[in-house]
Amino acid sequence: MFNKLFQLVSYDLGIDLGSSNILIQVLGKGIAVREPTVVARNKKTKEIVAVGSEAKKMIGRTPGQLETVLPLQNSVISDFDATVGMLSYYFKKLHESHGFRIKVPRPRVAVGIPTSVTDVEKKAVRDAALAAGAREAFLIEHPLAIAVGSNLPIFEAAGILLVDIGGGTTELAVISLGGIVINKSLKIAGTEMDEAIINYLRLKYSVLIGLPTAEALKVQIGSASDSGKNEKMMVVRGRDLSNGLPKSLRVSAAEIREALAPILNQILSGITDIVEETPPELLGDITQKGVYLSGGVSQLPGLESLVTEIAKIPCMVVEDPTSAVVRGCSKVLEDNELLNKVMVRGGVR
Template sequence: MAFNFLSGLFSKDLGIDLGTANTVVYVRGKGIVAFEPSMVAIRRSDKKVVAVGEEAKRMLGRTPEEIITIRPLKDGVIADFDAAEKMIRYFIDKVHNKRDFLVSPRMVIGIPSGTTPVERRAVIDTAYSAGARDVLLVTEPIASALGADLPIWEPSGNIIVDIGGGTTEIAVISLGGIVVSTSIKVAGDEMDEAIIHYIKKKYNLFIGERTAEEIKIKLGNVAFGEEKKEYIEVKGRDLLTGVPRNVELSSEEIRDALKDTVDIIVESIRETLEKTPPELAADIIDKGIVLAGGGALLRGLDTYISEQIGVSTIVAEEPLLCVVKGTGKIIEEFERYKQVLSNASENY
């Protein structure tokens, strides 16, 4: 009886992609059970949580002064400890039934490879405060590579480029470890900012973060040379008159708006490859570059990187889920994969 009870507890262990834009949760034995925006709406007067996740995102830009909408993570790390704790607690409660109130899950959490010891400690402390019994960290490139089914245990080079909301993680992996890596704070959020800036500069129209993200999803591309244009009508506030106004944007305009941001990512990939040992670089030429994360869905990005770098580039299957699927593999087969946790959780 005791064995069955403990087995039930361990089956509730969680793998979490704690992203700047989205939080995705994997439950041992069940798979992915939650995928929601990393957002919390809080009442200013008493700091009480009004909404979390998708519900909080719907409030973005539409709340009264008494309610603020917070993104607890910025550039892949925790920026607001209290909001992050409440958000993690929300996801723990969401994926467990009321009868599971005694469960204190083990958590495997993906973090950017460039995080400092202080930033890692913030993730660990936040997860413990939210109710975890044990917290283990794995760098996002390793988790993403596992989720993309790359043969990371082999003595050969694999390169993963994970373009998230706050950071882009680039890593060359061999024998289960990172050989060369680059972590830059240029990713999906910067693409949204580039769209906001472009529309403000060209049309004197101010749009919000949510509108910019919608434009990126619908028209975002780096498909140079494509003759077919797509259009979308965008609503915003005229900066000269202060009244609402509409403009029509083309996919070509959004491509131009995103080019500088995309080129920073491409240059970082190039620099990472330049630091890669020649034997592993030769493997990468044969295997190609694998893209993961939400940014991998930008139309034409794989082709553009291939043309600029000279190495074939492919998009992983379900790129948005690569990190959480990687943490899920670790949760399901902990003894097999615990080696990849050692570098992320050492010194604690």
């Protein structure tokens, strides 16, 4: 009976609990949360003082009694309490009543999870959603969520190769007949790229920049291959390691490309490896249809053409590559038949 009641007064939510960004879609309404996965809290009482972009701004600037926490590392929950606190904050916020319509934060949720994680890690995601107030929590593996969110025909007997390059992990998977045939996960993605930029500038100029500055360089002037056009430069500030004083640096797009090359090479090797391991019957489909890229890093200019050149398969970025997981989770949640076919079962449900 309570379930029926909650159904009337609570929303259904699709959730992408990423290492860098959390996205929540309210079914029938659209994406309502798109925020950095960061929590700021009191060190002693653990009381949360800020979440999302407000908490991200506090990184490296907190006074003694506060700390900023990244609740997920490499797409896995590393701080359970912070994850629960963050989810319950958003559940409450989304259900705040408007006018006379009272909403209770007991949502039914579908959360995306990586394929290559343990059952214990998967269960932690479900437990966190339930502890945050969800009355039912379903888990959907990222590749299936991305494919559904991108309207790809997952139930056909034809291979689909997906590569999701996020903040903490690169997930590669081949889907056929509604299931994952093979998959791979690399613990290298956007954050490793930021670290590679920091190391590059430290070694070349003896200047230390912060992670947010490195991320800004990657997003604003980063690229995977030379466009041949007049390239951008960017001026950043860091610390001169020879004397400890602040120093400005003018950084070129070519330098960022050089810094990113080793990381991109590892991702490209991951792609060629999974192609080599793909059963021949599915390989034909993949070489015809190509590889689908998603995740924040898929927006790096020149990446599509680099993958096409190296893996010798056509490559395309899915539509709105950062919201494919949340759109897929939402679509699955609104269709019971589809939910029954694709949700994670067994010990974690």
